[in-house]
Amino acid sequence: MALDSQALTQIDQILLDHIAALDGKDMKRWLETFVEDDNAGYFCLSQENAEHGLALGFMYDDCHARLRDRVTFVTEIWAGTFQDYRTRHFVQRVETREIGNGDVAVKSNFSVFMTPEDTGVSEVLATGVYDDVIRLGNGGARILTRRALLDTSVLPRYLVYPI
Numbered sequence: 001m002a003l004d005s006q007a008l009t010q011i012d013q014i015l016l017d018h019i020a021a022l023d024g025k026d027m028k029r030w031l032e033t034f035v036e037d038d039n040a041g042y043f044c045l046s047q048e049n050a051e052h053g054l055a056l057g058f059m060y061d062d063c064h065a066r067l068r069d070r071v072t073f074v075t076e077i078w079a080g081t082f083q084d085y086r087t088r089h090f091v092q093r094v095e096t097r098e099i100g101n102g103d104v105a106v107k108s109n110f111s112v113f114m115t116p117e118d119t120g121v122s123e124v125l126a127t128g129v130y131d132d133v134i135r136l137g138n139g140g141a142r143i144l145t146r147r148a149l150l151d152t153s154v155l156p157r158y159l160v161y162p163i
Contacts, residue, residue: 043145045060050147090110128152
């Protein structure tokens, strides 16, 4: 069954809210794009590891408490200890399908450009696919889980913020 226009609008809005929070370095807003649920999670791993069933990833926040920890680390603990950079996310939703209980599986292609604060020279940070489970509700959509599957290699020093 195809999703109605209201559901697609909710999905697109949460995708936009998510990348606006990241591009704005607003980690608290980023956290608000996730369902406040113990099953919420954010995972960033290579496409190759995902294809081989390897759980090894760059970021592995497998519950809402770990998402909160990520916000604390980026905003309070790591602040001023890394070469800061700006990001620009470009996302294209390519697939949606209902999986039950108000949850929708969503796949989106993405590319992320980064510009280090000290150089002002932009370059590709990462490309890949977001593999999301998004929960629809009366108050709008929220992300239950996001898996950022990277096609590209990323220098670890540029993986402070989620992709």
